[in-house]
Amino acid sequence: MFEEYAKYIDEGTLNELKQLAKELKGVRILHVNSTKHGGGVAEILHRMVPLMNELGIETHWEVIRGNVEFFKVTKKIHNLLHMPGRETLSHQDVITYMRQTYENVSHIDTDYYDVVFIHDPQPLGLIVKKKQGQRWIWRCHIDISTPDEEVWKFLEMFVNGYDGSIFHIPEFVREGVQIPAFIIPPSIDPIHDKNRELDEGFIKSTLERFGIDPERPIVLQVSRFDRLKDPIGVIEAYRMVKRRYDCQLVLAGSFADDDPEGAEVYREVMEAKGDDQDIFVLNLPPDSHREINALQRSATVVVQKSIREGFGLVVSEAMWKYKPVIGSNIGGIRRQIINGVTGYLVNSIEGTAFRVKQLLANPKDREEMGRNAHERVRHSFLITRHIKDYLLVVYKLLKS
Amino acid sequence: MSTFVFKSELWTAQYTGLRVNTVASFMRALHEVDDDTIYYHLYRNLFEYHFLPTDYGNSFAYWLAENGFPVLAEKFSAIDLMECVCIADIRAEMLKILHSGVDGFERLCKPFYFIRAIRKVVDTGTVANSLEEFREGIKKVGIHSLFYHLVTSRLVHGEPVNDFSRWLRSMGEEEKAEKIERIDLMAYSLYDVRDMILNYLES
Numbered sequence: 186m187f188e189e190y191a192k193y194i195d196e197g198t199l200n201e202l203k204q205l206a207k208e209l210k211g212v213r214i215l216h217v218n219s220t221k222h223g224g225g226v227a228e229i230l231h232r233m234v235p236l237m238n239e240l241g242i243e244t245h246w247e248v249i250r251g252n253v254e255f256f257k258v259t260k261k262i263h264n265l266l267h268m269p270g271r272e273t274l275s276h277q278d279v280i281t282y283m284r285q286t287y288e289n290v291s292h293i294d295t296d297y298y299d300v301v302f303i304h305d306p307q308p309l310g311l312i313v314k315k316k317q318g319q320r321w322i323w324r325c326h327i328d329i330s331t332p333d334e335e336v337w338k339f340l341e342m343f344v345n346g347y348d349g350s351i352f353h354i355p356e357f358v359r360e361g362v363q364i365p366a367f368i369i370p371p372s373i374d375p376i377h378d379k380n381r382e383l384d385e386g387f388i389k390s391t392l393e394r395f396g397i398d399p400e401r402p403i404v405l406q407v408s409r410f411d412r413l414k415d416p417i418g419v420i421e422a423y424r425m426v427k428r429r430y431d432c433q434l435v436l437a438g439s440f441a442d443d444d445p446e447g448a449e450v451y452r453e454v455m456e457a458k459g460d461d462q463d464i465f466v467l468n469l470p471p472d473s474h475r476e477i478n479a480l481q482r483s484a485t486v487v488v489q490k491s492i493r494e495g496f497g498l499v500v501s502e503a504m505w506k507y508k509p510v511i512g513s514n515i516g517g518i519r520r521q522i523i524n525g526v527t528g529y530l531v532n533s534i535e536g537t538a539f540r541v542k543q544l545l546a547n548p549k550d551r552e553e554m555g556r557n558a559h560e561r562v563r564h565s566f567l568i569t570r571h572i573k574d575y576l577l578v579v580y581k582l583l584k585s
Numbered sequence: 586m587s588t589f590v591f592k593s594e595l596w597t598a599q600y601t602g603l604r605v606n607t608v609a610s611f612m613r614a615l616h617e618v619d620d621d622t623i624y625y626h627l628y629r630n631l632f633e634y635h636f637l638p639t640d641y642g643n644s645f646a647y648w649l650a651e652n653g654f655p656v657l658a659e660k661f662s663a664i665d666l667m668e669c670v671c672i673a674d675i676r677a678e679m680l681k682i683l684h685s686g687v688d689g690f691e692r693l694c695k696p697f698y699f700i701r702a703i704r705k706v707v708d709t710g711t712v713a714n715s716l717e718e719f720r721e722g723i724k725k726v727g728i729h730s731l732f733y734h735l736v737t738s739r740l741v742h743g744e745p746v747n748d749f750s751r752w753l754r755s756m757g758e759e760e761k762a763e764k765i766e767r768i769d770l771m772a773y774s775l776y777d778v779r780d781m782i783l784n785y786l787e788s
Contacts, residue, residue: 197709197727201593204707355600355698368598368700526637557637565633577597581703 187239193375194569202569205576206240212579214244215298219259219307221248223471225371225498226304226326232374232568233575240572247293249308255285259307262336266306268493269333279339286310295319300579303347312346320582323350323364326371327495328357328516348582353496353517367578370520372571373501373562378474380505383482391479395435397465402432402545405484407477407503410440410450410468413493415513418534420457420464422490425538427463430545437467437480481506485551486544490537494518501566504528504558509551511540521566527558589752591711591722593730594737596629596702603699608654608690611697612683618699620672624740625702627666627675632732636774645679645697652694657686666736667770670743706733716756720786723749728775735770735778749782761785 191199216234218226230246237244251259258278265274286308295301295314303311304324315321323344329337329352337359344350349365352358358366373380392399404423408414416436423434436454440447451468458464469476481487487503489512496517500510504521510528512518522528529540544551564570601622605611615623630643641647642662650658660682669675709726713719723731734748744751750762764785768778 195727197593197725197730199727200709200725201595201707201727201729204593204709205595205705208707352600355604355700356696358600358602360602366600366602367703368600523634523637523639526639560636564636573595574597577595577703577705580705581597 186235189376190567190569193563193567199569202573202576203240205573205580206237206242209242209576209580209583212242212300212583213298214242214300214302214579215295216244216246216302216304217249217293217295217308217311218246218304219249219251219256228377229371229374229568229571230304232377233572236568236572237575242576245298249285249289249311250292251285251289251307254281256307258282262306262340263327265333265336266329266340267327267332269331269336274333274336274339283310286313290314299583302575306340309340309343312343315346320348320579321346322578322582323347325350325352325357328493329359330357332359349578351578354520356516365582367574369571369574369578370517370566371496371498372566372568373498373505374568375505379478380502381478383475383479387475388479388483391476392483395465395467397433397435397483399483402430402485403435403480403483404432404486404488404541404545405435405437405480405503406488406490407437407481407499408489408491409438410447410454412446412450413491414438415490415492416450416454417457419488419490419537420454421534422488422537422541423464425535426541426545430542432485432541432545433463433465435465435467435480435484437465437469437477439469439471439473477502478506481508484508486511486541488537488541489513489518490531490534491515491518497521498566501562504555505562505566507552507555507559509544509554509558511537511544521561523557523561527554527561587752587755589713589719589722589748591709591713591726591730592706592733592738593709593727594704594706594733595729596625596704598625598629599701599703601699601701604696605699606694606696607692608649608652608657608683608686608694611648612680612690614699615676615679615683619701621704622699622701623672623676624704625700627664628736629702631666631736631771632729632775635728636776642771648695648697653689653692654687657682665771667739668745670739670745672740716758716786719752720783723779723782723786728779731775731779731782735765735768761788 216230220227234244234246258281301321302324305326345363347364351367351369353370355368406419454466481503487508487510489500491513494516500512500518500521503510512522514530514532522530524530531537603614605614626644641658646658646661709730711722711725713722738748750766753762
């Protein structure tokens with residue numbers, strides 16, 4: 186499988202990864218998360234686990250069990266860590282979480298491993314199984330810098346039992362985390378359907394399927410239907426652009442049937458679209474990877490105007506496809522875009538419109554920024570870099 | 586004849602827990618942080634962005650610029666890392682720049698997060714016993730390896746000469762060694778540097 190990556194990364198870099206892995210020969214690693222399918226964590230583990238095995242490091246992946254009640258509680262914990270204030274964690278919630286955690290303790294074998302990666306808060310409580318000599322790492326994929334205090338008090342005792350933690354960016358680290366906090370951004374996989382090259386025929390037919398004109402400029406935002414992604418703001422920016430530039434706006438995303446907020450936002454977006462035939466609001470099934478890929482490849486300019494963002498890897502996905510991205514000057518987005526070099530960082534609807542116009546008017550700038558964007562991702566946001574970082578953390582913790 | 590062993594240095598990042606939001610507290614932190622933290626913000630940045638035309642050369646400079654200290658940002662950016670053989674010198678240079686600075690050091694800025702580099706040197710498995718093998722090695726190893734031998738190992742050994750030039754001199758190749766030494770590593774991408782070295786070796 187590694188050979189497939191040789192096309193994207195120089196041989197020397199792949200070789201260094203293999204050399205690093207040799208120094209960890211015999212180390213056994215386990216990843217634990219809450220789902221096998223859906224979401225960025227599962228997506229990356231599907232590829233990372235076989236790659237680590239190919240490097241000669243025995244790596245396994247387990248998924249915790251849980252009933253609907255348990256996952257309701259963990260969803261609440263997630264929300265309260267990410268955005269406090271809308272709900273509270275009840276005594277019954279704590280009981281539900283602990284009861285399920287102890288069930289998982291009995292069905293997941295962690296004793297066999299030297300290093301255990303626990304992803305996100307759902308399986309956090311498994312730390313009670315930690316044996317002497319093992320190294321346990323909490324990989325946190327969300328922003329916990331300003332959590333709900335009660336929830337944090339509950340989770341803190343688990344977190345500080347780990348040997349190390351990993352966050353996307355330092356801004357996401359909660360003050361008071363007493364264990365080493367490593368900073369490792371997420372990554373994209375160049376050979377995933379989302380990112381691999383597509384033939385022109387498929388790209389064209391995808392546009393035709395949605396009624397998008399391939400001959401006219403396309404401004405694209407890919408995101409779920411969520412107010413935090415500010416789709417209405419994107420429509421407003423597009424309208425400012427449209428006064429002088431012929432273009433189409435594509436808002437592509439999805440919402441699940443059980444996501445009432447998603448449906449509500451979708452309705453709001455449709456209302457804002459009105460009868461504008463050049464706005465395409467696409468609610469796609471969650472596995473529409475090739476379609477999203479095609480839309481990104483056919484876009485003239487890509488926008489990511491989020492108000493708040495976990496990391497916003499969709500930015501790197503577009504950059505990988507040689508697209509300059511105009512993104513909000515926040516969190517993970519500002520780590521990916523280098524202002525004026527790989528795209529633009531903006532702080533308002535007006536700023537977004539201004540930069541979209543600049544890029545629509547200047548194909549040479551688009552081309553140059555797109556090239557820079559691709560190189561930036563190749564250098565810093567591919568899965569091989571992610572594996573290298575994990576191996577270094579494992580090395581560091583095992584030797585300490 | 587001496588053997589050249591191609592090594593490489595890989596690194597990841599660890600948050601130090603130190604966050605500052607004024608230039609005054611930034612100065613105090615610069616006194617305190619360990620060498621690997623200075624290394625991260627200067628050298629890792631040089632590596633991270635070597636192929637892109639960025640406005641400034643390191644994250645200290647970016648932060649100063651973003652917070653309304655463009656002169657300091659330019660001065661920080663212009664620190665020639667190739668002229669320094671130890672982090673202590675660079676630290677002193679940065680503090681000297683800040684001491685000669687302007688007003689507003691207590692003004693509230695956006696936070697700056699100090700990150701430490703977790704560094705690990707690995708053998709690449711490539712060695713050279715002749716000029717020909719050396720050239721093949723330069724072609725084969727990754728840019729991390731070039732960075733290590735040209736930049737980082739100078740800090741490790743506390744010497745102004747890079748590993749490639751030192752070995753070439755030991756092989757009697759003074760002119761080639763000299764040419765490699767003169768490459769401005771702050772200005773070229775490592776891909777360009779590789780091509781330049783290969784050209785010098787072939788000449």
